[in-house]
Amino acid sequence: MKVEERLAVLGLVLPPPVQAPLGVRLPFTPVRIVGDRAFVSGHGPQLPDGSIAGPFGRVGADVTVEEAYVSARLTALSMLGSLQRAVGDLDRVVWARVFGMVASASGFDRQPSVINGFSDLILDLYGDAGAHARSAVGMAELPFGLPVEIEAEVVIVG
Amino acid sequence: MKVEERLAVLGLVLPPPVQAPLGVRLPFTPVRIVGDRAFVSGHGPQLPDGSIAGPFGRVGADVTVEEAYVSARLTALSMLGSLQRAVGDLDRVVWARVFGMVASASGFDRQPSVINGFSDLILDLYGDAGAHARSAVGMAELPFGLPVEIEAEVVIVG
Amino acid sequence: MKVEERLAVLGLVLPPPVQAPLGVRLPFTPVRIVGDRAFVSGHGPQLPDGSIAGPFGRVGADVTVEEAYVSARLTALSMLGSLQRAVGDLDRVVWARVFGMVASASGFDRQPSVINGFSDLILDLYGDAGAHARSAVGMAELPFGLPVEIEAEVVIVG
Numbered sequence: 246m247k248v249e250e251r252l253a254v255l256g257l258v259l260p261p262p263v264q265a266p267l268g269v270r271l272p273f274t275p276v277r278i279v280g281d282r283a284f285v286s287g288h289g290p291q292l293p294d295g296s297i298a299g300p301f302g303r304v305g306a307d308v309t310v311e312e313a314y315v316s317a318r319l320t321a322l323s324m325l326g327s328l329q330r331a332v333g334d335l336d337r338v339v340w341a342r343v344f345g346m347v348a349s350a351s352g353f354d355r356q357p358s359v360i361n362g363f364s365d366l367i368l369d370l371y372g373d374a375g376a377h378a379r380s381a382v383g384m385a386e387l388p389f390g391l392p393v394e395i396e397a398e399v400v401i402v403g
Numbered sequence: 404m405k406v407e408e409r410l411a412v413l414g415l416v417l418p419p420p421v422q423a424p425l426g427v428r429l430p431f432t433p434v435r436i437v438g439d440r441a442f443v444s445g446h447g448p449q450l451p452d453g454s455i456a457g458p459f460g461r462v463g464a465d466v467t468v469e470e471a472y473v474s475a476r477l478t479a480l481s482m483l484g485s486l487q488r489a490v491g492d493l494d495r496v497v498w499a500r501v502f503g504m505v506a507s508a509s510g511f512d513r514q515p516s517v518i519n520g521f522s523d524l525i526l527d528l529y530g531d532a533g534a535h536a537r538s539a540v541g542m543a544e545l546p547f548g549l550p551v552e553i554e555a556e557v558v559i560v561g
Numbered sequence: 562m563k564v565e566e567r568l569a570v571l572g573l574v575l576p577p578p579v580q581a582p583l584g585v586r587l588p589f590t591p592v593r594i595v596g597d598r599a600f601v602s603g604h605g606p607q608l609p610d611g612s613i614a615g616p617f618g619r620v621g622a623d624v625t626v627e628e629a630y631v632s633a634r635l636t637a638l639s640m641l642g643s644l645q646r647a648v649g650d651l652d653r654v655v656w657a658r659v660f661g662m663v664a665s666a667s668g669f670d671r672q673p674s675v676i677n678g679f680s681d682l683i684l685d686l687y688g689d690a691g692a693h694a695r696s697a698v699g700m701a702e703l704p705f706g707l708p709v710e711i712e713a714e715v716v717i718v719g
Binding site for chain 2: 655656658659660665668669670671672673675681684692693694696698699700701714
């Protein structure tokens with residue numbers, strides 16, 4: 246089954262691009278393709294309507310592990326939306342590297358349980374092509390008070 | 404216009420390498436080239452004379468966003484100096500990935516506004532070849548009390 | 562001398578894989594190989610018996626620089642174990658990028674002195690093929706209270 250079909254079966258909708266404030270040109274590219282490699286900018290959780298998804302704050306204090314798992318899953322959908330716009334066909338993506346960042350309260354050390362929300366969905370959608378190396382680490386702060394931000398590198402085939 | 408010419412027009416000077424303390428051999432390479440890819444070590448802000456540029460400390464407490472924007476711009480010049488020594492001709496560089504780290508005071512979440520100091524200059528100098536994927540994130544601490552450290556990956560062409 | 566022989570001369574033993582809890586399938590891959598590139602997941606310090614090596618906590622408060630240097634060296638051995646299982650022959654590895662993360666107490670800024678424990682061993686074992694670009698930075702938190710976690714990218718030759 247194609248990735249897009251699997252998304253439909255799961256009832257999942259990819260969000261549109263994050264909107265920059267009117268008149269602002271963002272000085273970076275969501276997905277930068279050079280040769281057969283695609284470098285994916287740090288993404289955060291987005292709702293299907295394109296807005297940034299809450300909750301906000303640090304995991305382990307303001308946000309629970311279960312909430313942050315959902316944030317990481319919504320981050321995967323945001324990134325898949327960017328990849329679809331950049332590559333066209335999500336089945337041309339082979340996953341390589343995932344760098345999962347979790348805004349962490351002092352003493353919170355379950356970052357892997359949070360980033361699993363991203364990895365579990367990618368593996369479910371992609372199978373073997375979704376296998377990826379990963380780090381899941383604790384940040385002092387993330388932009389806009391996001392609890393999760395994830396960067397990736399993928400390879401384009403076909 | 405070549406990148407070196409554009410730097411001259413802007414009155415910008417690339418600094419020499421960061422000096423290691425006498426007798427110390429640094430156990431890493433500023434720019435590691437493997438095939439057509441160049442991995443660029445984390446760089447910090449440097450002045451034209453090669454010294455590390457202040458201010459020091461965390462953005463949002465010790466350092467303002469405006470000061471840190473300049474630090475990020477000076478980090479771009481430091482990295483361009485390293486790339487020029489490693490590659491020879493800066494026009495052979497195509498930008499791919501920028502990982503922007505900001506030492507962040509508690510509650511500071513405007514990391515993108517800081518790292519724009521790097522991205523704005525690269526886009527100004529390189530145009531389309533300067534497009535890059537990016538993350539801009541908040542660190543607990545950076546070496547030597549730097550407010551900004553930036554790592555990158557570029558592709559070598561020609 | 563081959564890398565495996567040099568390890569033996571130094572009396573160093575590569576640990577087995579980190580054991581996941583019974584019945585748990587980790588949703589990521591220690592070493593993801595795509596073409597001639599290998600993306601290496603974040604690794605932490607392991608003892609030769611495969612267990613996670615202490616001490617735990619933040620460098621600069623709970624853990625000294627000297628202890629954390631050893632943690633970084635034990636992280637290199639853990640990663641070499643993963644690379645040996647994934648690639649077969651460690652001499653086929655050419656080092657490219659090392660991203661060294663240090664759980665850092667407030668005000669601790671000697672991350673490079675910690676990550677040298679990793680870099681010094683890789684350079685000792687690999688010589689020129691061990692040269693790598695590097696960042697060494699301070700994290701708020703790392704999984705399981707680890708003082709050090711290191712991610713890498715290498716190229717596979719031969």
